[in-house]
Amino acid sequence: MKKIKVFLLAALLIVAAGCEDFLDINKDPNNPSEPNIQQLLPGIQRSIGNILSYNFGYVGYANAVFTHQMATRQPEYDDYGISGSAYAVNRWYEFYAEALKDIELLISIAEEVENTYYAGIGKTLKAYLYSVMVDLWGDIPYSEANTKGIIHPVFDDDVAIYTDLLALLEEAYTDLNTEPTDPREPGNDDIIYKGNIARWKKANRTILLKLYTQVRKVDAMYNATKVNALLDAPTSLINSWAESFIIPYGTSASPDDRHPAFTSEYGGGQISMYISPWFYEIMNGENPNIFTGIKDPRIPYYFVNQKVGGAASENNVEYRNGDFISIYFGSTGKNRDHAGRATFTMVGIYPVGGKYDNNTYKSSGLGTSDGTGAAPMRLVTYADRLYLEAELISVGKRTGDAKAKLVEAINASMAQVDAVVNLCKGSQTVPAISSGSYVNSVTTQYDAASAAKKLEIIMTQKWISSWGSSTDQYTDYRRTGYPVLFDPENTSHAPGGFVTGGPDGSGPVPVQRTKDYPLSWPYDLIELTLNNSAPAQKTISTSRIFWDVVK
């Protein structure tokens, strides 16, 4: 009995003693509890590249379809179908919860420790990313977004957000011009510019120029003095390919550092990025409206044909033009959905680090061993800056020689192809691009064109140049109405509702457009459901962004 009592007492003591310590074991031993700005930065930059990428399900994908660079079988983008539950629209959460929240954290830490460089980088990225969101959606949560304790952020007016972003870019510029007191300087953690603050300043000024150009029809916001000042100091802007604002990718497959569109298209499985015949025919000089008879030297860099030398396709194909094989926008043809992993023309070396089209044939289709995936995601390049200037001159917002700017821009676009190829060619032998008489042929047409046509040529060249980075292109189309896009309802594009199927296709293909052009993107349905401050879903065929002024 005695023993038992001792035992009982001991057991009770164990229970009673030190409960607090015994239970104080709830700190996560697996993850850091303190943030570090130098580790936040690379993740932020990579996230931006991934969100805007144009592989299936990302923002660029829908925009490449909407600007007729790409065709798709996915009903959520084909025929301008895009709903609030489309994959690309659902990237909404990545903008906020993956990129912008980390940017806000970076800025707040940097300001706390007075690290002006990190603060300036953070603010520049924030302004860029929010401007892209406004360009897609218009009114969005901004002033209350990413604020701890607010779960229903209000949707701010797009004009107010843009106004604030312009100011934020200036604030960032001041920060970048201020020596930080905090000893940590950006270096390799800054995967965009490797800590080169001078280049960050140029990126900042060029993004500012881009935003002013986008709002050029909004008199209350456009600032001619500022724009002229920026353009008068070209060395303060992105002034070479090397200074371009791009997100780099690498060659490593594990951990996967490659361009996401390379992984998705070359990584086995079905392909989802079909090249629009409209885009191809314009580049191939086959469109009766523009660049007729001028073959673009970028074709073998942009696209890679799989059925070389007229080889038979796996199945009947909808569109075939020599070795180029694809499908149409709005097609209801019977051959649209056939399997063709080893048949369809794929996205090439230039935008994703795939294969250069050297006319070699591979029976099983292209795979990850046919490229490296180390192509960068381009946000704002030197060529883009030149096109902005050419546009401003062409519409009279800036004095100067638009044609000369166009030539500079085209040349920069060609050089950009070589530069990207050099980053990602790996063991492939790829010749330097030979633009030959291309620029001359374009300028000859330019000289002969009306004022409106001149702008069309500039914007169409920019459109060609933008392959792989389509989000600004969607904005540019809505701003300027150019390039002319394929329209199944247009009798000269599709007489009687049929297109030809290409010179080597299986015959006429019925096409249709049952929906109107989306003037903005629909809101993410999850946001609408969960955010009590959200407006009703909009009608995208009529809902314009503030800068989309008919003028």
Added chain:
Amino acid sequence: MKRFAVLLALFTFVCIVIQAQSVQITGNVTGSDDGLPLPGVSVVVKGTTIGTVTDVNGNYTLSVPASATTLVYSFVGMKTQEIAIGSQTVINIILEVDALKLDEVVVTAIGISRQQKSLGYSVVDISADEAIQRSEPDLLRALQGKVPGVEIRSSGGSPGSATRITIRGASSFYGNNEPLFVVDGIPYSNVMVETTDMNVGGGAYGSGIATLDPNDILSMSVLKGAAAAALYGSRAMNGVVVISTKSGNATAGRKGLEVTVNSSVNFETLAQLPEYQNTYGNGVDFEYQNSNGSWGARFDSLDSIPIWNEDYKLVGFGDSIAYVPQPNNVRDLFRTGFVYDNSVNIQSGTEKSAVNFTASALNNDGYIPHSSFDRYSVSAGGSTLLQNGIKVNGSVAYTNSKQVGGIFGNNQADDPEAASSFARALWLGRTWIMDPYETVDGVPLSHSPSQYDNPLWSWKHNQNITDMDRITANMQFSYDLTSWMNLSYKLGANTFHQFRKQIIDLNSRGYEGVGGMVTDDYKFTELESNLLVTLNHNFGEKISVTGLIGNNINQRSSDRKAFQGKGIIVPGIYDLNNTLAVIPYGGGITKRRLIGAFGDVTVGYDNYLYLNLVGRNDWSSTLPLDNNSYFYPAASVSFLFSEAFENLKSNLFNLGKLRLSWGKVGNDASPYYIYDVYGLNLPILGQPSMYTPNTGYSPNLSPEFKTEFEAGTQLVFLNGKIGLDFTWYNNTSTDQILAIDVAASSGYTSQYSNVGELNNTGVEIGLDLNPVKSVSGFEWNMYLQFTQNKSEVKAIFGDVKRATVGALFGDPYVVVAVGQPYGVFYGEVNCRDDEGNLLINPGTGLLIRSTEQDYYGDPNPDFLSSLSNTFTFKGLSFSFMIDYRQGGDVYSNSIVSLLGRGVTKDTEDREKNVIIPGYYGDPNTGEPLLDGSGNKIPNISQVAVNDLYFGESFAINAAGEWNIYDGTTYRLREVSLGYEIPKSLLQSTPFGSAHVSVTGRNLWYWSPNIPKYTNHDMDVNGYGSSNVQGIEYSAAPSVKRIGFNLKFTF
């Protein structure tokens, strides 16, 4: 017999038998029904714990104190008898069958045995026989349809795959909704370790309970309600399944040795295949193409087709092959699998000590080639009464299981790892030849290698191999402090180590064709300590008091390390060392602790009225330190009105009992939900990187609670010919701890909080009918089971009306929504006018996708019911069980694919055009188009039959609403024919008893509301035991089995 003696020597506790100052009583117990000896009858000195059980021959010997006056004889299914000892030393007893089951004893919380009559809540006792030799190696599936209030769903026919069990509906929006399993007093982790999202290339993962050897099970009780389970504390929210094993309950006093051998062999095949059309081959628009769909040319219209790809020439094919159907190409993918289940159980004992030993081997080779589940287990336990009066018992069990299965999930996901072996398996093109399936170099042969791996190749090369070791051990000391007070202490451990390797071989569609693997190493250990003081005292003749107070300390820790290797270097070697690059693939360590103090008291009055009060307080490590203590009570009443008012009883009405209970159970959080942390990325271009997680934590979490009210009655009529057990319950869980979805613009996609109110109300009916019991020995027993649970989400969080439980590529979302049942489907729908007519796109003749989403399905069944019939005649018995499930929507990728690919007879009638009934609508606005006089315009646009099943219509590429099918299913779940060989025939053999049986499982099913020829099994569920239910995405179809079983003792 010698070898058993050796085994005994190994496992027997050394024990010393002491002769006390007492009287020795011996005797024999037989049953009144057949006059045969009854083994296992409990013989106890009334008012004490002194007792024994009868041996195989019904004999017992018991030393009783000189003071003892009465012996109590009790046995399940028999009427308890009390005999005055007087001066007798030999007492032989004939026990009568208890048709009313009044004194039946069940195991309740903390392993306490209680008489059914004293319980104010529903506890279902399941015989171990229900779990073994039922042609079902999975313990839970063997119980499907047998327990009112319990829903059990299988995840598919791959051996060893998980089974989901829920009791009285879900109590948590996102959290664990499965009951707590307690084996011999120690919690038994039933976690399903998910290595890859089961959406995209996961396997048919198993759940933890699969490592428990059913052959070692002695009894099982299901504690369904809060009042029944409250003593178990924080983890009892979803009910408790209490399992006692033979090893863990070796009972002293049963002299001699009994050896039981169970042996079964089962053959298994895929339960039902779709009925295929063999008129049209692959292609589109009646034209041959090498496409996935079989919408091509008639077979009689074309002689030959080109060989699918060049690789086929490597295995002897020419440039073209005959254009003929392959009617058995799906059937021929599969094989006849088998299940061998063998076990030996040895029980032996003396008056004061006992040992029990079980060894089992289960080998299941699935109907899918290369799939298997093997389980080997040994367990041993013993008990002894020490000289100083302390009773010591303990047991230890070891199980090794190995599961080998293919890769499942969705194949279409734009994920480099996706390579489902069922991507095409059930809807193969009607022209496709699947065997040969690889070249000499192991390159898969298929008609479109980028789209899918040949399933035969895939099952051989792409495998999910899970090897699991589990050890459970416990030891208990108990001591009678007084004749009415007992002190006991139990310490137990349950630990498992699971090692998984998930291989995608070179040349697969997945992993970019370069091959790779994930290894996932998961260790889990649970320690449990229980200190109990139990009281048992009678005050006078009428008042009895039983009670207990106790303390519980629990610690759970896990350690997981997973790695991914990409790029297999040397073919055929599946080791991380043989890959080009290895990166971390998740993991981490967790630890949590819980301290509980509890008390329970039952006061009984005159054997007809019982009041039970329970209280428990828990302190948890996972809650904020200053708010980590929480208390919850329960109360229940049992009133046997037929005993209280004797004149109610007649030959017509024999027994009536009323149960009422109210209970509350609290629960804590998972570890590490309190403090915000930052996530670590893999290096980006060599740079270390971190991020803010999308889920926010909360320092203000408080415990969650579930309260339940339960009322029930048990009625017996016609001397046991009719027995009815009816229960109604209503439970509400509140303040659930979960990461509720928030708008992403807040910076988080989910935020931990105490949210939600979820209500479940339901009825459980068990109707026992014994219409025939003839003197010749023929007996017919029927048992009808009915389960209905209705759930309703009452509130989520603030003004939030809907939150996501899971999503399948954005359509459907499985959601909780205010006013809706738990886990309904929400997603893409087509436009309709205000009268519900479909709107038709005038440009296409097809449907118009709505810009809004809507609710379109509810996976919760309206009710579940089953009917069992058992016929026995002498030693012969025949039984079968039919179950019926009414409703319960299933999102079925298989049905949609069968239709969309045009392979079944459902779509054979196709040489015509059709008009979808509806009115023309504007595709931009989704509004009806009106004619000049403002009327809607009926659709007259014709479309091909193919278009009905591919595109903006009703199958592939359609809005999610068309993927929903009604789950109503009739099923012949179980058939069994058994024969107990008469003992007279065995007398000259070493066998004490022998039983042979033939069993069949899932022999037939029929779902009336799905396309007729798909024959799809609506029970199959793609997400294992997770909360996402009712979604079937290329899961392995179900199995049917026929088995032969042998059981003998000697």
